[in-house]
Amino acid sequence: MKNNAVRYFVPLIMACAAFPAGASTVLSVSPSSTVAQVGDVVTVAIQLSNVSDLYAWEFDLSYDDTVLDPTSGGVEGSFLPGGGGTFFLAGDTTTPGEIDLTSDSLLSAGPGVTGSGDLVDFSFTAISLGTSALTIVPNGDYYLLNSSLDAISATITNGSVLVSSPEPSTWLLIILGGSASIVFGPLPGKLRLVRRRIKGAAIV
């Protein structure tokens, strides 16, 4: 019993200490909005924050298959493996517009992980202009489970990807005989950042 107390209550106390009172668990697409150009590979992370005792998870992610094409069913993030060995199942991409049943579980008895981090990274190729929502679908495939295999409630924050036209090149701007800053004005910083980003850094 003493061991059990140490094993289970101490992490709980630590978790309580780690989170400010009222901090809620949030499952989010990160970054929440991304801009890319056709042909770019865009990677977004599914992050979980302020969670306590996460043992396993599963969800479906929807996207606009006319805008994006997933390169895979996902790559395991670093958060759950922080608690030990895991059994990760990449999502099923056979249904256009959905990455279904991406899942992960810790192995062996024990507490889940506490804190915040990436569950899984999804990469997409931008295939045409437009905006695709990235939606964690709160359907029957949505589970966040603690080590008692009970559900953990969380707020879901979805994301999106804007696939835009390529920027005109600098030489093109010169040929056009004007200052880029005059003709087009300064490009939004986030657009310039995103074009070079492969894995989603936060949008400025």
Next chain:
Amino acid sequence: MYGFRFDGVGRGRPWNPAGGMKNHVLSTLRCWFLAISFCTLAFSGDVATSQYDASRTGSNSSEIYLSTSNVNSNTFGKLFTRAVDSNIMAQPLYLQGVTFSSGTHNVVYVGTMNNTVYAFDADNPASSSPLWSTNLGAPDTTANQWGNLHGIVGTPVIDRALQAIYVVAANTVSGQCVYSLHALDLLSGVEKFGGPAAISGSVSGSAFDGSGGTVTFNGTQQIQRAGLGISGGSVYIGFSGEFADSEPYHGWVFGYSLGTLRQTAVYMSTPNGQGAGVWQGSRAPVIDANGVLYYETGNGDYDGAVNFGESFIKMTPNSSGALTLSDWFTPYNWATLNEYDWDLGSSGPTLIPGSNRIVGGGKTGILYSLNTGSLGHNNPSGDTQIPQSFLATAGCTPPYSWHACSQIMSQAFSYAAAVPTLYVWGVYDKLRGYQFVNGAFNTTAASVGAASAYFPGGSVSHSSYLATSGTGIVWAVVNDVNDGGNYFFTPVHYGAASLHAYDASNLTNELWNSDQKSGDALGNLPGFSGAIVANGKVYVPTFSNQLVVYGLLNGPVMGDVNADSVVNCADLDIIKAAYGKTSSQPGFDLRADVVPDGVINVRDLALVAQHVPPGTVCQ
């Protein structure tokens, strides 16, 4: 020893006693959860009828807990018994997840020769008191085959939608044996649908026991041994002759409405003759997808017109349940069968699932494989008109004598196996397995056991998880008492018996038997009834006033999806292979549905994952 378990509900897995307090709490929660979730499931693990299904395969192909790895004397044995008031001849029945006001139980239903029907919790050793029991009146005393107790003999049948178990009891009224059909509520044992209904009837005929062109059913001359079967809206009940073919008797089949218990059918196999009892080794009739019934009859007159002794008979019900004999097969040597008491109907037929073949044998040990679309009638010059017949036991040894053959009383067919196989264990013979390939049986046994059985041979059944290697087991109840060469039931045959388990793919490999440890002893032989397997437990009737329950001594290992006694990546791989599948989809794996909700998802994955040893690395 078991502490709190939650395998008492549906297909939940047991609490691991070594898991400590946390597991105890978790299991409690899961038990509650499973009890709720189970209410929405299909009850694929039910054994609601004789020989598991209407094809009478005698095979449970969805057994996920027992395997050739864990059925051995170290891990498998007697779990508990359920005391009853008399001998049990009828096969027990089993329902998953029956919700009573007191909670949800897996339930085993037992009928006794004292006319008592019991509903027992099927899992909890401590729940020795029945959930309910109902006595259907003093048993008949006019028959003496079973020590003056003649009550429930034929295996009852359950209609879960109607919440009723249909059972026939025998009573003595004014010195005569009277049979009555009862429909009992599954939750209380209370009579339903205005029951009971006295079984009676008559047909036109010139049989010597008739009068004025009418032959009337006489219960005192008949016995209700065959299992009951349901087709459409009727329950059908077969009768054969009283002990030792005491004439006059006939084969009778009655139908009664499930919802009103009003008679829907009366058929008699020898209206102008005698005999042709529906014995069937206690098996129920085959009922095909169209609701057509198939029986085998025993010694009796045959004319190919109205008398059908020594025959396979096919009976088609009309919309109201009335039966018409629509086809038959009678071996060319039916007269010889009669002469030597070589009843064709010592066992009942089995429909080969997914085919148009029906197979059955009798006392000669010959199996007949027939085309259900054209059974073949009779060809006096030989049985060449039927697809196949072959000797499946040691047969009859010349010089022929009265009923002295390696008789077939029972069979089981592993229809889901990679190579489906029919198992028979004839009298004074060995257990044999005949493979069914491309619509025909290989007539050389693919496997033969090492041991020989006394009368009445082995009462066999089969369990597996689909075609999964290492899960096929043949179960057999055999008589342990040397009967000195008798070929029919004598008191000695109700002596000590034993349950045996064999590797279905290699019958020389006996996995376990109940004689290996004294604590596992079965008790006395229950006639022709064998074991039923359901959710990791084996339920065996006895003539020792008890039902004996065998299973894994420490319960199934939590997370052991492939039943190899360890939890490792192989178990997780099974879940991975079926991930996302629902029970209605191809690829669904019942074993992987550890949290039995009909879908393979992260709850199954996590529950198994929790039980792999620390340090395990998969993928």
